[in-house]
Amino acid sequence: MGKTIAQKIFDRHLVNKPFGDEINVLRLDAVFCHEITTPIAINDLVSRGKDRVFDPTKIKAVIDHVTPAKDSKTAEQGKILRDWARRNNIKDFFDIGRNGVCHAIFPEKGFVRPGYTVIMGDSHTCTHGAFGAFAAGVGSTDLEVGILKGVCTFKEPKTIKIVLNGKLQEGVYSKDLILFIIKELTVNGATNMVMEFTGPVIDAMSMESRMTLCNMAIEAGGTCGVCYPDMVTVDYLWPFIKNDFASKEAALKEYSQWVSDADAEYHEVREYDVTKLEPMVTYGNKPDQVKTVREMEGAPVDQIYIGSCTNGRIEDLRIAAAVLKGNKISDNVRGIVSPATPAIFSQALAEGLIAIFQDAGFCVTNPTCGACLGMSNGVLANGEVCASTTNRNFTGRMGKGGTVHLMSPATAAATAITGKITNSPLFKK
Amino acid sequence: MKNFKGKVLFLDRSDINTDEIIPAKYLTESSKEALKPFLLEDLELAGFNPRTDIKGKAVIVTRANFGCGSSREHAPWALEVNGINVVLAENFARIFRQNMYNCGMMAIELPKEQIDMLFKKYSGKDCEIEVDLAKSIITVAAGSDKDQLQVKIADFDKCLVEAGGWVEYADKNY
Structure with a gap:
């Protein structure tokens, strides 16, 4: 075995x-x-x-x-x-x-x-x-x-293997995918389990997208999310490992030992074709309460938050800025964006993304977790609703009496413009 | 060892998360005792009032996936400073469960049928539960009603409870 x-x-x-x-x-x-x-x-x-x-x-x-x-x-x-x-x-x-x-x-x-x-x-x-x-x-x-x-x-690492086939549509991201997976598994479905993500959809993902995916494994109760290392991993790590290996191929060969065997024993194997997956969003106060954005469209919000360990990376800011470019956020909402690290902040500045956020009416904060768990930098008032790229929609999570809808940066940016939960124009369907 | 006997607080809901057990805004406290007034402050449960329902309780009986969400050990600490050292549930979130035993407290899993029985037979009554760690037996009593349940407590978990927590055990063994 x-x-x-x-x-x-x-x-x-x-x-x-x-x-x-x-x-x-x-x-x-x-x-x-x-x-x-x-x-x-x-x-x-x-x-x-x-x-x-x-x-x-x-x-x-x-x-x-x-x-x-x-x-x-x-x-x-x-x-x-x-x-x-x-x-x-x-x-x-x-x-x-x-x-x-x-x-x-x-x-x-x-x-x-x-x-x-x-x-x-x-x-x-x-x-x-x-x-x-x-x-x-x-x-x-x-x-x-x-x-x-x-x-x-x-404890012994029992594993649920999640094979993701097909290809994500344009305007559908790893955040939408993980919300879909949590909905399928429920918040208790992977308790004490490792969640192994594999298949063509993962192969095509950047490290940033894989981190978004693995970040929310805990929301299904998972101990750890895991993706197999491949050339995408090697490319990301190359500046740090280039003195350890003669070539990227050599690094990949070394790292390839950290891949599951074909005849490995799993607690459960789930296979999905996600070609038709749409942008997803949470309702309620558990991360497995998930609907399509289409089903939730029109629900009003008070605050938009783009950031966190889930979706505060450069790829996320690029996507949100692409939606916001040339637009203003609704008068009925306030927008907060928090690049997750100084390097991401600098990169966003160099690419003109920070200017796009500011022109649209967003407040740009320093890197911090603050708002995601209602500790600082964007706490909600009682009865307020936040469209957020974070990972938890628990009652009171972003402020006592506040409600959180989890979504991708694209959906959050589109929602900022209309003031209501809205599919992004990047999703063409 | 800590106290594992006393009045029961029944929380009839699954997926009670650690944000509900102790909200993040109190994570800036640097003493466990300071968490005491805020236990279950944000719990979403009809009829539950944290100001009156927690006092004098030593055991919680609840449903599935108790302690999901954040890894904050402030959740077991907030229970501990309120005199609650045992939680009985269908199952627990991994980190919360480990945190309980790491603190020398107990998170005991019971089959759904037994949890259902406890709610049906004892909820709303002046109920007391005692855990006998050595025999792995839980005794539930209210008035003339009494049940004894054999439970599974792993040897490692027992060892942590007896040692007073993981730091003590690890320090001796690693």
Whole structure:
């Protein structure tokens, strides 16, 4: 019997199985940290007299959730992370001016490689599986042990294989695809499972689109989303790995070990032809409550938010700007765009995208997670509705009493112009 | 070990997420105790009032996929500082479940039929539940009604509860 990519990564990283097949203790290649879930772990380590890290080169930290700090409490959280990074010689620490949304900036810096094990105190850590890695969100205690010992526990990685055939129509994106998949699986359908995305639709996707797809695996309960590494992966990583390999082909050959065997055992295999998939949007307050934009067209909104670890990358800003170019947003809405990293911001500036957003009437913020979870930079008032490119539409997520509709950047931009949920002109049907 | 016995809070809904258990705006608190007044503040459940319904409870009984969404360990912490160290459900979101045991608390899965029975027979009554970790038995009682349920608690999870959490265990073993 062959093995899945997750099983292969587990095999390579297994430290031991202290209770038989019940639990695997894995060695970690990377531990990512941000200022919301890490400070409590740091404080606990300090109070135990264990203020040290297993390997400072494998720990990466960023202040991203509330930045710049909005009050004394968030300033203190930033300070705890900053001081800790300094004392423990963590060189890859990204403070204000160099900071971006964790799941955008860490891949951008080349910190995730095929075959890696990655944890972070953040549920959207599943994003990094786009590189053919096993990456999982954990709580502060797992994070604390990861920081101290470089290990984490996981159950056997059962996998749901999702084969995506056909070709996405113009104006339909990986966000629409993942909303469709979550609708199919439900919010509890992939609990304790790895979600393996494969097929011609994935082969044709950019790394940015694959990250959007894997980012929302957790919304179906998935431990990690994963795509096989291919030449798209190698091209993305090439600036960081060019000294390690004689050629891109050599890198691809090395990374090809991180692909599931043809006879691997799956918990479930699902196959879809997504050629006719339309732009999708959530209603209600669970990410599996999904309809086509066509079905939801005309529903009024108050705020548009384009950004986050799901859809704040350069590809997303290009798509939204293509829709907004030459248009103004409706007088009935306010628009906020938050490029996910400084490099994305600079690129958007150089390409003229920032000017398009501003001319349309958008507020452009610095890179931060803020609005997505109602912490800063775009919190909703009671009864307000946001058209958002983020990943969660839970009740009160972006502000107490607020409602969130999740959608692609194209749909969000089109919705900004009309003030009502609207299909983008990029979707021709 | 923590206390695993007391009055029961029945939450008759599936997919209760960690944003509902403790909203993100309180994640700027740096002490667990500060989370106490905000537990389940945003829970969408008809008839539920967090100000009156949580006090004095030690066990939650709920439906499927409890604790889905964010990885915030603030969710178990908010339960813990309110004296709730056990949740019984059909199943749990992976991260929430692990966080509970990592804190020396318990997230126990019961078959849907047993959860249905608990709601049907005990919800709305002055009900008490006790978990006997060593025997893996849950005792449910209200007035003259009483049930004992054999449950599965994995050896690793037991070990974490006994050790007081994952940091203690990992520090000794890795």
